[in-house]
Amino acid sequence: MRYCVHLCFNGSKFAGWQKQLNAVSVQEVLENSLSILLKDKIDVTGCGRTDAGVHAINFFAHFDFNSEIEQFPNFVYHLNSILPKEIHVYKIFKVNDDWNARFSATSRKYIYKILCEENPFMLNLALYVPYSLDLEKMQSAATQLIGKHDFTSFAKLHGGQKNGICDVKSANFLKKDSLIIFEITANRFLRNMVRSITGTLIDIGRGHIDINELQKIKSSLNRQNASASAPAHALYLANVLYENDANLFENRNDFL
Structure with a gap:
């Protein structure tokens, strides 16, 4: 099953969205936090690649998970509690399996x-x-x-x-x-x-x-x-x- 994550972040402390060696990125932090809660390795695809220091008021990403997230009570609340304060998840919802946060976008x-x-x-x-x-x-x-x-x-x-x-x-x-x-x-x-x-x-x-x-x-x-x-x-x-x-x-x- 595929899920969409709708989030925002203050990019001041991050080396951009995309994972990098020897630098902390928003993607890496989000993946690690999801993996902890879901007890599985989660890979996240974002709607774009923001540079180091750039912020996002609206950012969409997707990940695949083989179970219903609804079985985890207050999942978004618990996710936000372990994410750094510079990142906030608005909501997570199910999407079609062929939906892609990056390639399904029509404009930014x-x-x-x-x-x-x-x-x-x-x-x-x-x-x-x-x-x-x-x-x-x-x-x-x-x-x-x-x-x-x-x-x-x-x-x-x-x-x-x-x-x-x-x-x-x-x-x-x-x-x-x-x-x-x-x-x-x-x-x-x-x-x-x-x-x-x-x-x-x-x-x-x-x-x-x-x-x-x-x-x-x-x-x-x-x-x-x-x-x-x-x-x-x-x-x-x-x-x-x-x-x-x-x-x-x-x-x-x-x-x-």
């Missing part, structure tokens, strides 16, 4: 939080920029990213990975008081893509890059032509959408 949304004023309550959760930003230019540039494009210029491609095509559905900036939120939704994302795009848009907002240069950067397919990546600590995987049963895979928005 990331948000990046930028502060125009220092805020001790957002320490290590948003990027403070001590300079003025032209939000109108940044939004105009972000709009140019919408559509199906090759985003190789904004990515660290894995060895052998050659497909840089992503279909960006939306890219918007929202501002509330001193907080700016960049939202971007696409069918898929390349490694480091959102942080690289964000760094480039910030440089456009500062006037360090002319807005007309963005298309040239994108079409060059050269990572060196884009700006340095924005820091990981202000990036969040916000939503993951699946085709069937939207209620079952409902995303939480408590922390947006």
Whole structure:
């Protein structure tokens, strides 16, 4: 039987989602905790690979187990009690055996939080920029990213990975008081893509890059032509959408 885990995590203390040698990952911690409770070796597949320090407000994963989890009373409560406080499971539910947390997803949304004023309550959760930003230019540039494009210029491609095509559905900036939120939704994302795009848009907002240069950067397919990546600590995987049963895979928005 296949089960879906709907969770969130603060990525500050983790080397990303994916298991790594000599580093603590969210995947490893979740697998170990499930294995302890279920008294069986559990392998978990996630909906994506977040980098070190990146957070997730909504993250979906799946694992296979040959018994009904319902036989374990208050299973989610007990799972959360042994997980570190930086990881919280919303719920666990049964899915079809062919459902895949990664490949069944139709789109993902990331948000990046930028502060125009220092805020001790957002320490290590948003990027403070001590300079003025032209939000109108940044939004105009972000709009140019919408559509199906090759985003190789904004990515660290894995060895052998050659497909840089992503279909960006939306890219918007929202501002509330001193907080700016960049939202971007696409069918898929390349490694480091959102942080690289964000760094480039910030440089456009500062006037360090002319807005007309963005298309040239994108079409060059050269990572060196884009700006340095924005820091990981202000990036969040916000939503993951699946085709069937939207209620079952409902995303939480408590922390947006």
